[in-house]
Amino acid sequence: MISIIVPVYNAEKYLNRCISSLLNQTYYNLKIILVNDGSIDNSKKICENAAKKDSRVKVINSVNEGVSLARNKGLKRASGDYVSFVDSDDYVEPGYIEKMLLTLKKKKVDIVYCSAIVENINGVFIQREYEKNKLIKIQNYDWNSSEAHCVVRGALIPKWVVSDLKFDKKLFVGEDTYFFAQCIKKVKCVYCIKNPLYHYVIYDKSVSHGNSINRLVTEIYAWQKIAHLFNNNDSAKVACAMRCKKMLLENQKNKVFKNLYYEDIAKIYKNYFIIVIKYFLARKKIDSAIKNCIFIILIDVNFRY
Template sequence: MNKDKVSIIVPVYNVEKYLEKCLKSLISQSYKNIEIILIDDGSKDNSGRICDEYKRKDSRIKVIHKENAGVSEARNSGLQKAIGKYICFVDADDFVMNDYVEYMYELIVKNSSEIAICTKIFSNFDENQTSDEAIEDLDGENTVIRILNYRIPIGVYSKIFKKDLINDNKISFFKDIYMGEGFNFNVACFQRAKKVMISNHKVYYYRRDNSTSATTKFSIKKCENSLYAMKVMHDNLIIRTEHVINSWKYALWRTYSDAFDYMYLGNGKKDNLDKFKEYKKYIKNNYKTYKKVDISKKDKFRAILMGVFPETIPFILKCRRFIYKIKI
């Protein structure tokens, strides 16, 4: 019998098109001792009604209806409500494999760690499971370095956290951050952990074609918020070794380059020309931060290409989206 309860926190906002698939994947988990906390963040579509319908179907589901206050406040509400010994997160427009909880639970418990992470995810263009499973353990500092180097997904999905780690260190999501809020939360947790388990096994399906996602509709405020999030992260670093700071500098550069790509893809250049020039200048002047960090060959190539020809990669991405008919 599964002894420990695991709380799954799911912020919900205007995702009626995708929500049922997400919920079906959660109630079908092989690990049964779970609670599913759905936070309806003031949805204007039928998302709230769908949450209530599934609550009636499954007693493990709890629903919180609240006025819209953003994803950070929604997740914080879930953390306050959670009674599980372990916490994991799912985005309502994504879905998970039936061993999502069980695999990560076994990983964290059997190895007496405070966090377990699955670094690989399924996407629209990759439906194959990892052929060779690889598992390792890291300390807090090296886990921070790895996520800052983008070798770990920066979102809170595909991770499980010991609740005591979160509560004892009073960790929560920053209320005024909605782009990079998960990145900040992860770093806050990682740097306080003694042991973190890492696996390349895939348990999470990340949807890239959701037109309602915060990452798809262009807004200059989103770009600026993501950069603000990196400043907040820096101000709250408690591990400030040379390796960590170098990795943070790379992550900041990466945030600028992602914002630049996002502006280009979202046709935001015309209305935000000053910011477009500012981001482009920063990218060209600071791309060599990649030389001081351990990143993938693909990311090294990206850094060099962006540093020399900043508009090349977003142009390629725009062509790819056209081919796959995915609108920004």
């Protein structure tokens, strides 16, 4: 038995596609948990209709409390041996579950995650996440590499791993990154599948791309937690620093960000600066090291002006 948790909020335009992709899995023994997080469109009706048509679909209706608490409610209802997370505006390939489960057993690993096709609302291809299969021992997990999986979607996780974990409701962006980090902290090795079994759809009003700056900055707090969780792994600190750098660059003209958050996030970056330079030099990425040396000089200039 595998439980698939789907948080749902005002997803009527995409929900049928998502549910259909789950019901049409080549692996049948599923429990599909649709958590309707207080939707005010037709999402509730779509969920309940799906449950009437297929006994594998279970619906949880609640008031709107956010994606973290919605996923937590789904976790409470999860049963079986493994869990997987799918977002209601995304969809998966027919072999999504079966291929990950077979890989997990064949490779004798703890967690498996797959590549995804990133596309826009019109189905136009943007990018593919992973280009090769790879077994990764957690002691060698590089959080700043292109192979690092930093989300919960597109993964198959043993039920025992998540049994005592919860999504942090104080994090509005990066909550799934921190949750997945806690998962892999508990295991010995993971496996990356290059096959794009998941379709990640980006659209303007999605939670992770349409938040106010006050919510967006919680991504940095999530990465600070990960850096602390993996205290002996410098790549986690580098990944945190790179998120800080990205946020500083993207919001340098945002007055709210500059007044409330710029200085604190710049400080986090500075704290990890030496580790960042050592990380890139050790990998012979001289250009990246130089760019970060230039950036740390520009931080204070941007703050003053």
